[in-house]
Amino acid sequence: QQQQQQQQQQQQQKQPQTSQHASSPLLPAGTEDLDLKTNDNAYHVIGALLTDRLLPKLDAHPGCTHYSLDQDDVDFFNGMLPYSVRRRFVDAVRYRLQLIKSGGRMGSAAGKAGDDAGWRRLTMQCQLLGLERMHQNVLLDLAQSVGKNYPINLKDQGPLAFGAAANGTQRQQQQQQQQSR
Numbered sequence: 001q002q003q004q005q006q007q008q009q010q011q012q013q014k015q016p017q018t019s020q021h022a023s024s025p026l027l028p029a030g031t032e033d034l035d036l037k038t039n040d041n042a043y044h045v046i047g048a049l050l051t052d053r054l055l056p057k058l059d060a061h062p063g064c065t066h067y068s069l070d071q072d073d074v075d076f077f078n079g080m081l082p083y084s085v086r087r088r089f090v091d092a093v094r095y096r097l098q099l100i101k102s103g104g105r106m107g108s109a110a111g112k113a114g115d116d117a118g119w120r121r122l123t124m125q126c127q128l129l130g131l132e133r134m135h136q137n138v139l140l141d142l143a144q145s146v147g148k149n150y151p152i153n154l155k156d157q158g159p160l161a162f163g164a165a166a167n168g169t170q171r172q173q174q175q176q177q178q179q180s181r
Contacts, residue, residue: 036092047122066149086139093132
């Protein structure tokens with residue numbers, strides 16, 4: 001029995017830290033069943049965590065067509081978001097993009113136009129960062145992402161992704177001009 005327990009402990013130590021929910025200060029234990037497709041609050045918390053960390057990379061280099069992560073970013077995301085949550089977030093972004101394209105509204109935000117616009121803007125920002133992709137997605141490739149270039153997605157982006165601020169609109173116009181060259 002002791003040998004079996006030691007083997008189990010060794011196997012647990014070999015598992016990546018990203019699968020251990022208790023190590024995530026953002027998410028309490030038991031979040032593996034969290035439905036990010038319909039839970040606007042959870043979607044917003046995780047989406048804001050991601051975009052707050054990644055969008056400044058675009059702002060730092062106006063007109064850029066890609067971004068990359070450094071080791072601090074990887075450590076941050078590994079510590080904050082287990083792989084299963086990152087995977088479900090990607091699925092939720094894809095689902096919510098389909099809702100946007102079809103003109104649909106979300107559950108708890110369906111009665112509040114301001115909240116509805118908030119998750120839509122966040123979803124478009126996630127699409128800009130390529131967080132809906134199955135390949136070349138920083139959330140799914142986190143283990144190999146240090147220094148790797150991840151293309152941004154300017155397709156179907158409008159002021160919604162950047163917000164209503166003039167500087168966001170200017171950045172979008174600069175990026176579209178750079179892309180058309």
